[in-house]
Amino acid sequence: MSRLAWAGATAAIAVAAGVAWTARGLPPRPMTAAIVSAAHAAEGDAPIYYRDPDGKPLYSATPAKTPDGRDYLPVRADDDAGTGASAGVTASAAKDERKVKYYRNPMGLADTSPVPKKDSMGMDYIPVYDGEDSDDGAVTLSPGRIQRTGVTSEAAEMRRIKTLVRAPGTIQLDERRVSVIAMRAESYVQKVADVTTGSRVTRGQPLMEIYSPAVSSAAAEYVATMTSKATAGIEPYGRGSRQRLLNLDVPAAVIAEMEKSKTVPITIPWSSPRDGIVLQRAAIEGMRAQPGDVLFRVADVSVVWALADVAERDLGSIVVGQQVTVRTRSYPGRRFEGRISVIYPQVNKETRTARVRIELSNADLALLPDMYVDAEIDTGSDAPVLSVAENSVLDTGSRQTVLLDRGKGRFEPREVKLGRRGGGYVEIRDGIAQGDPVVTAATFLIDAESNLKAAIKGFAAGAAPPPDAGNGAMAAGERQ
DSSP, X not given: OOHHHHHHHHHHHHHHHHHXXXXXXXXXXOOOSOOSOHHHHHHTOSEEEEEOTTOOSOEESSOOBOTTSOBOEEEEXXXXXXXXXXXXXXXXXXXHHSOEEEEEOTTOOSOEESSOOBOTTSOBOEEEXXXXXXXXOOEXXXXXXXXXXXXXXXXXXXXXXXXXXXXXXXXXXOGGGEEEEEOSSOEEEEEEOSOOTTOEEOTTOEEEEEEOHHHHHHHHHHHHHHHOTXXXXXXXXXXXXXXXXXXXXXXXXXXXXXXXXXXOOSSEEEEOSSSEEEEEEOOOTTOEEOTTOEEEEEEOOSEEEEEEEEEGGGGGGOOXXXXXXXXXXXXXXXXXXXXXXXXXXXXXXXXXXXXEEEEEEOTTOOOOTTOEEEEEEEOOOSSOEEEEEXXXXXXXXXXXXXXXXXXXXXXXXEEOEEEEEETTEEEEEESOOTTOEEEEESHHHHXXXXXXXXXXXXXXXXXXXXXXXTOHHHHHHHTO
């Protein structure tokens, strides 16, 4: 309801209170509404109240003066912004130049009149001027109302929408970089190097010495073949014996040493097959190892995996090769960069998530297995797209609308089709063009004004309210 409509209901009490304060010579008190009769307010000539000339929140129902003798400034009914006498005169003159189409009920009822009149409560009907009741769904607001509600606009521009998909995960070892040392024949551990679980080892570093009857027998056969006068120098005779040693997983360095020394070693030194960290040490001096028993497990952790669980709704924007930023809770502020290498082809039915594998470089060994991490996957497009501020979109679920600022207090609803979101902006695929001014603040207040207008027009035409009565801008957009 407008301020003019409320003025009639509170006129008598407010004027009486104002006169009483003035008669007693007390200073004017702050007021928050117009306090003259609705008839005078409709004329647009008589001041509805007086305000402090310095802009302070001090008002008076009658002419008053400041403590230093200056007159209060009159504020008339047409001065919607409350900017003083000069602004009120200008607004009144502007309205007098426009033609009144009809007068509508101040309570928003489906009742109009071609001439000024009052309702049953004595409230004046509100005039509707040319241009304020157009059929294009536009809404016209006075400059004062625009200023008070804080309406702001921003042009639709081409931007790169940066959309981040966040997913929790854990650090895991690269399965391709894990090695185990297990015997292929019955063996006895003679000696174990000073290596424990968690120790860092290099490729070829001795880990233990073992004695195996099967290995010693194969080694003796190979040495005999090499030293026999009948078979020495004939390659096919020694090939089978050498292959037997390889089948028993004897290190190549040990075989080369036998070929050089022509002697059979009592114990065989076993070395690390790669650079990495000792994850498991099961070897104990003097123990007996059966075929298949794992004595050492070594993993290369210079490259690790981050296994992140991505929500099912985000899977459509995830592809192999996308850049990922991983943050750990152990190192606040530090970021680890990687890329998606695998999207696992299965969705967890309990959590409705799918697992993705991210390969990360771990040269300083900061990332440890089973460490919790948070992954941020950049799914935005590299090319800029037409976008507006996300809070400028009025969304009913089935329809999305923005308000275009046409200038001079006129706002037009426009249905749009949305794309991806990110960084506080949303992509506009259809509906507006680059450079169109879009309202970014007070959209719901303008929407409410449009809602009231649409309802009044619907009643005046003898029709039911629009189906989207909960969102006036949506209903206005449908009529275009």
